[in-house]
Amino acid sequence: MITRRTALTAAAAVTASPLLGVIPAHAAPPPKAGTQAPSFFRYKVGDYEITAIGDGFVQRPLDGFVRNVDVADVRKTLTAQGLPDTHIRVPYTTLVINTGSKLILMDTGNGEFAPAATTGVWMNNFTAAGFKPEMGDTVILSHFHGDHINGLRKKDGVATFANAEVMVPDAEWNFWMDDARMNAAPDAMKGAFQGVRRALGPIAKDVKRFAWEKEIAPGITTVRADGHTPGHTAFVIASGKETMMFVADITNTPILFARHPEWQVMFDMDPAQAITTRKRILDMTSADRIRCAFYHGPFPSVGQTSKDGAGYRLDLLPLQDAT
Amino acid sequence: MITRRTALTAAAAVTASPLLGVIPAHAAPPPKAGTQAPSFFRYKVGDYEITAIGDGFVQRPLDGFVRNVDVADVRKTLTAQGLPDTHIRVPYTTLVINTGSKLILMDTGNGEFAPAATTGVWMNNFTAAGFKPEMGDTVILSHFHGDHINGLRKKDGVATFANAEVMVPDAEWNFWMDDARMNAAPDAMKGAFQGVRRALGPIAKDVKRFAWEKEIAPGITTVRADGHTPGHTAFVIASGKETMMFVADITNTPILFARHPEWQVMFDMDPAQAITTRKRILDMTSADRIRCAFYHGPFPSVGQTSKDGAGYRLDLLPLQDAT
Numbered sequence: 001m002i003t004r005r006t007a008l009t010a011a012a013a014v015t016a017s018p019l020l021g022v023i024p025a026h027a028a029p030p031p032k033a034g035t036q037a038p039s040f041f042r043y044k045v046g047d048y049e050i051t052a053i054g055d056g057f058v059q060r061p062l063d064g065f066v067r068n069v070d071v072a073d074v075r076k077t078l079t080a081q082g083l084p085d086t087h088i089r090v091p092y093t094t095l096v097i098n099t100g101s102k103l104i105l106m107d108t109g110n111g112e113f114a115p116a117a118t119t120g121v122w123m124n125n126f127t128a129a130g131f132k133p134e135m136g137d138t139v140i141l142s143h144f145h146g147d148h149i150n151g152l153r154k155k156d157g158v159a160t161f162a163n164a165e166v167m168v169p170d171a172e173w174n175f176w177m178d179d180a181r182m183n184a185a186p187d188a189m190k191g192a193f194q195g196v197r198r199a200l201g202p203i204a205k206d207v208k209r210f211a212w213e214k215e216i217a218p219g220i221t222t223v224r225a226d227g228h229t230p231g232h233t234a235f236v237i238a239s240g241k242e243t244m245m246f247v248a249d250i251t252n253t254p255i256l257f258a259r260h261p262e263w264q265v266m267f268d269m270d271p272a273q274a275i276t277t278r279k280r281i282l283d284m285t286s287a288d289r290i291r292c293a294f295y296h297g298p299f300p301s302v303g304q305t306s307k308d309g310a311g312y313r314l315d316l317l318p319l320q321d322a323t
Numbered sequence: 324m325i326t327r328r329t330a331l332t333a334a335a336a337v338t339a340s341p342l343l344g345v346i347p348a349h350a351a352p353p354p355k356a357g358t359q360a361p362s363f364f365r366y367k368v369g370d371y372e373i374t375a376i377g378d379g380f381v382q383r384p385l386d387g388f389v390r391n392v393d394v395a396d397v398r399k400t401l402t403a404q405g406l407p408d409t410h411i412r413v414p415y416t417t418l419v420i421n422t423g424s425k426l427i428l429m430d431t432g433n434g435e436f437a438p439a440a441t442t443g444v445w446m447n448n449f450t451a452a453g454f455k456p457e458m459g460d461t462v463i464l465s466h467f468h469g470d471h472i473n474g475l476r477k478k479d480g481v482a483t484f485a486n487a488e489v490m491v492p493d494a495e496w497n498f499w500m501d502d503a504r505m506n507a508a509p510d511a512m513k514g515a516f517q518g519v520r521r522a523l524g525p526i527a528k529d530v531k532r533f534a535w536e537k538e539i540a541p542g543i544t545t546v547r548a549d550g551h552t553p554g555h556t557a558f559v560i561a562s563g564k565e566t567m568m569f570v571a572d573i574t575n576t577p578i579l580f581a582r583h584p585e586w587q588v589m590f591d592m593d594p595a596q597a598i599t600t601r602k603r604i605l606d607m608t609s610a611d612r613i614r615c616a617f618y619h620g621p622f623p624s625v626g627q628t629s630k631d632g633a634g635y636r637l638d639l640l641p642l643q644d645a646t
Contacts, residue, residue, distance in 0.1 A: 029426040029460065033453050037360045039642070049355040080542040082614070082627020082638040089641065098420070103352040130356050137352065190470030255641075291405070304405020315405040316639070318412065318578075318621030319377075 038128035039093075039121070041300035041315060046153070046239025048099050048219070052293065052300040053126050055092035055109035055147075056119035062088060066256065067264040067271065077259055092119060092147055093301035094294055095127070095246055097220075097237065098180070101135040104217060106235065106246050107295065108151025111160065113195075115147075122151055127183075138217060141168045142225075142248035142295070143232040144176045144190070145267070149199040156188040163181055168200070168215055170209040172231025177204070225250050225272030225281060228267065234281060244291040244302075250278045254297045256306060258282060258312040282312045347550040360417075362444070364623035366640060368614075371422050371542070375616065376449050378415035378432035378470075379442035385411060389579065390594065391482040392429025400582055413604040414577055415470055416624035417441060418616055419449070420543075420560065420570055424482040427540060428560065429569050430487075431474025431617065434483065436518075437471075445474055461540060464491045465548075465571035465618070466484035467499045467556040468590070469515070472522040480525070490539055491523070493532040495554025500527070507629060550571055550597030551590065557604060567614040573601045577620045581605060581628060581635040605635045614640070 039054025062071045064086055075085035095106040114120025127134075139161055141149055152166065153159055167277040175181065177200075182193035200207060207321045210216045212224040212233065225234040237245040252256035252265040261278045268274035285292045286305045294314070303316040333581035362377025377471065385394045388411055400406035418429040437443025449456075462484055464472055475489065476482055498504065500523075523530060533539045533546040548557040551572045558569045574580035575588040584601045591597035608615045611629045616625040617637070626639040 029421055029424065029458055030458070031452055032421050032423065033365060034372070034454075036365060036642070037363050040360050042359060043354060049357070051356075079612075082612070082640070091641075094437065098352055098355050100355070101352065128356075128360065130353055135352060163326075228538070236553065262489075289405070298639075302644075306405070307404065316621075317405070318414070319623075 002235045030197075034044070039125045039299050040129035041319060042129075043300075043302065043303075044242075045237055045244050046219075048097055048237065048239040049238070050244075050293075050302075051096040051098070051129050051131075053094050053096055053109070053122060053129060054299045054301075055122035055125070055151075056095065056114075056116075057089045057091040057099050058116045059087050059089050059121055063084070065266055066263075067266055069260075069263055070248040071073075074256065076284045077256055081255060083255070088102060088253065088295050091299055091301065092122075093293070093295060093297065093299060094122065094151075095133060096129070099218060099239070102217070103131070103135050104138045104140060105136050105164070105218070106140050106160070107142055107248065108139060108160070110137040110147050111151035111153070113146060113150040121149045123136040133161050134163050136164040139166045140220070140235065141166070141172070142234070142246070143169065144172050144192075144200070145229065145249070146195045149196065151203070152199045159203070166200070166203060166206070167208040167209060167210055167230035169222070169233040170211050171226065172229060172233070173207070173209050175230040176286045223281070225277050227270045227277040227284070228270075233308075244293065245281070245285055246293045247281055247285070248295045249270070250281050251272075251294060252296050254294050254305075254312075258294075258314050259308075261313050262310075285308070286312055327390050335548070338505070340407050346481070362442070362448045362622050362624075363452035364642060365452075366623075367565075368560055368567050368627065369531050369542075369565040371420055371560065371562040372618075373560070373567075374419040374452050374454075375625060376417045376419055376445060376452060377624075378440075378445035378448070378474075378620045380412045381413040381442055382410050384388070386411070388589055390589055392586055393534075393581075394544050395556075397579065398418055398559070402581055404578060406578070411576065412581070414618065414624065415445075416616070416618060416622060417445065417474075419452070419454060422541060422562070426454070426458050426537070427461045427463060427543070428459050428484070428487070429463050430465055430471040430571065431462060431483070433470050435478045436473040436475035447505060456484050457486050457626070459487040462487045462489045463539070463543070463558065464489070464495070464499065465569070466492065466552040467515075467519045467523070468552065468572070469494050469518045471520075471571075471618070475522045476525070476574045482526070488531060489526055489529070490533055491521070492554035493543070494532050494549065494555040495552060496530070496532050498553040546604070548600050550593045550600040552592050555600075560587040567616065568608055569602050569616045570604055571602050573620045574598075574617060577617050577628075577635075577637045578641070581617075582631075585633075606630070609635055616646065 041052045043050050062074050066074050078085045092109050094109050109122035110119050176196040212222050215221045219238045221236040223234040225232045237244050240290040266270040282305050284309045303314050305312045305314050343490050344416050364375045366373050385397050401408045417432050418425040432445035433442050453639050499519040535545050538544045542561045544559040546557040548555045560567050587594040605628050609630045626635050628635045
């Protein structure tokens, strides 16, 4: 560290070495950095240490994003929360659960298949948090959309988590791995089916398929949450006397769809069922004061929901309220 | 990175080298880390790049924290926001403003005089953000409480920011540097006067003293905000078409005192005037949609205030909404 004392010493050195010429009074301000701290954040549930790992965000236009309301209403909801009303940012946040004996990953992010330059940073953040891919014992998937499963396998086909068993919702598997359904799907949807095969096909014989309302790992219980996709699953995570839920995509961003649970995001495959699921789970987490981790909320995407008017408010866990 | 392929190679190597014995299937889960990412966060105001730098937090008991309400009411406000109702965490967040030609620091954190093990991390975060103390051109102080000024000078007396000019509120200087007032102060308050002398005494002839409602650096204008202390000052930061305010301690934590502007935190020296100031500024930032950086909010402690019932809501800037 340069102090006045060392600066004086440096000045004396300059005097002794005239070729160096005039040293400016001090360093110029650094260039504007434009960089952020790595997106990881730890908190505890009982004896479990959870680490939220961000995979950046995608910025989307508002047109068409919410199916059943005017863009003007979407703008109003954004403005009320101090956000720009020209676009919506949709972040991605996975969980790593350290139970003390196992490292369990909940969803995987976009991996090497990032749809924009503002995402595809999951591995950097996972590594910055002190993890290595080979440490993963279990990967649990909430559903089979690409932003949740593409981290499983690299572009060259090699599995990212070489030592992990992969656990998937049975109803999700039955839907997406049905070749007849893929062949009958509209062209715009065929890519989604093919993506599932790319990520999961090579381990089709090894994946563990799970039903709803089952404890599939110590303290981790599956919860029916269909609508977003046919097999979309939420998870209760319990340790000691504490309980939280990973609610995955019961909302896209809670900024819009927790506030307005009847709004339909363009990605919900069965919008009516998605609304039923959304209200059922948010009613429960709000009334029972259960901490929720969302997949698409502002980082760290975990906090407390509360009933607020016709919708729900999400108070994010303060970043300092750590471990 | 270990892949299945390299794992197989490693297994082959084991076969060729029987002394190594059995390699476990994979690495054990890492110990629970308990560590967080460095607390810095960048955003833009026009051409200026702002970096919020955290200095951790202090955890305080609720008893006596709010002067004029029952602890039960404080608990209720915490619970409503999904927070523990057994204590309050008070974080510290300073600003670094890179104007492109100058590096301006707004307040300095606790420096080497951390009152708890959960604070005193400012220099780590400042360094992690890519800054060095000698880069600072200007340090602007909002007021003279220790958590704002103690970063100015190390325990050995050496100035932390060797090249920076220090700018202070004139009314604050007049109050705290008045020896007669110090001598007449109750013993419990003498330490505060002495702390001001420790931090600022050695540069008494060099500090630049400023009045309210003046532009004291390009785009930075002082705003009267007394009550918390006699010279407490807020700052408008303007660049291009954008404007924000550094409101410093017009609230202690906005979690309590923006929601309830008439609540009196134990640290407000003139509680009635502090309430007047708090309402005047929060009315303005809410009505005019001016982004506010607080000193004691949850990191990154910057966002949009909105009138909400009898108080104000703070929607923090999403961490992804970066630069």
